[in-house]
Amino acid sequence: MANLSEELEPSFMHEVANTPRGKGVLTCIQCGRCSSSCPIARLVDEHNPRRLMEMIILGSRDEVLHTKLPWYCLSCFTCLDRCPQGGDVAEVMFAIRNLAVKEGNVADGFAAQGRSLVETGRIVNPTMMMIKKREKLGLSKGPSTATEEVQKILKKTALDKLIASKRTVKK
Amino acid sequence: MKYAMFWGCLIPAREPNYEVSVRKVMPAFGIELVEMEGTSCCAPFGIQSLDYTSWLALAARNLCIGEEMGLDIVTLCNDCYESLLMVNKMLKADPELKNQVNEILAEVGKEYKGKVDVKNMVDVLYDDVGIEKIKDAVKNPFTGLKVATQPGCHLTKPRRIHFGEREFDVLDELVRATGAETIDYDRRQSCCGGPLRGINDELARDVARMKLISMKNVGAECIVTVCPFCFLELDMSQLEIKRHFKEEYNLPVLHFAELLRMAMGMKLDDWEIKLHRVPLNPLLEGRLQEG
DSSP: OOOTTSOOOTTHHHHHHTSTTOGGGGGOOOOOHHHHHOTTTTTOSSOOHHHHHHHHHHTOHHHHHSSSGGGOOOOOOHHHHHOTTOOOHHHHHHHHHHHHHHTTOOOHHHHHHHHHHHHHSSSSOOOHHHHHHHHHTTOOSSOOBOHHHHHHHHHHTTHHHHHHTOOOOOO | OEEEEEOOSHHHHHOHHHHHHHHHHHHHTTOEEEEOTTBOOOOOHHHHHHOHHHHHHHHHHHHHHHHHHTOOEEEOSHHHHHHHHHHHHHHHHOHHHHHHHHHHHGGGTOOOOOOOOEEEHHHIIIIIIOHHHHHHHOSSOOTTOEEEEEOOHHHHOSTTTTTTTHHHHHHHHHHHHTTOEEOOOTTTTSOOSGGGTTTOHHHHHHHHHHHHHHHHHTTOOEEEESOHHHHHHHHHHHHHHHHHHOOOOOOOEEEHHHHHHHHTTOOOOHHHHHTOSSOOHHHIIIIIHHO
16 A cells, blocks of 8 residues: 555656556556466565556655565566456556666666676677587577677667666665 | 578577577478577567667667568567567557657668568467478377476467467467377466566565476476576476475476477487486486387
8 A cells, every 4th residue: 555654746647657658557447457367466465566556546656666666577467468457557567667767776687687788789698608518519609699789779778877877775 | 481580698598408409390391590690689578677768679670680681580589579579569550659769770770661570489380380290290209298388478478469369279289299288277377487587586486386386286297388488497496496395396397399309309419408407307218218
């Protein structure tokens, strides 16, 4: 439930709806089908997609964007397929993640993926041992990568700066 | 048939056993896989979580390479598939979005035109090759082997961008073409937990455990998947679960391409067998050697 002592920002729902992939929040009727479909909600209390949508609708901006709440979703899209409103909960999750990242809230693992992408053009690269093994098998060292082109694109989209701005997250 | 082959990051780096099997199996059915030069990360959900525009631009850039080759793109990894498929559909449907993306791509001298389609290997095997031809190619059928299939979320969901429920049945039909039995289990459509690796490892393990329990309950003997993330998660988490919960599931995990390759009479090498943490030995020593 939203923390009522916190200052609510009623415009937050529209901020989310106007963020790419976020417009589904406008159709949420709080039925809870997303939460009952969610494999993570079954295991941890903190993650409850229906409650998260409620917090967005009520305007708990600070609690949604500055805690770990955006970072539990598996992106399995089960909730999206089952939402009777076409509310796209799993898509809304990307919208609030993008907003959280802009304010310095990034899960470590995703920040690491971003750094690897900026440095190498890929999020996973073969180790030296794997490269040797691949060559022994007559395979290429790995797929050829246009690292410089990726870096140019990410400079244009400012992803490089975005992940450099990571700040500490509340509990 | 000729396709532009998008290998992705994870398979060449961590699962060359998958790559090698695909390179052996597909040409046997007359499918030519042409290498794509100068690709990059597809921008899966982790990168999409960071920034929307970077996702569209990187995925579109990869699509441009297929367009330049004049070939439809085939993916192996579920996340590459989902990312490229989604962006291809979005840009084809929205000229304004396409223009925005092309402004970014102009930086690297590329232009997305929307001329190719994105497919998954499963669809190529099912639609282009066909079940009958696959059955004909099987020399060592896995008769009676009880397989729990794991198509993986991003092969099948969201339904509106995929073929609805078709993919679940397609993978099962392909597995049955090797002579094996496929068994239904209650968490068949559920996630493997893999997306939370490196983010929240304990939670990822617990999601995988629910899936393994569900498979074991109906008497599965092994797991067959097409997703490299599901492969790693379901294979490696069994070791963690053994340590943490003192539970043993002993469910070897195979890529579908490996299963098909073995059924076609091409043995796996020792180094490939070793890349499966849950030992394949009972499978290999039992049914396979009989054939």
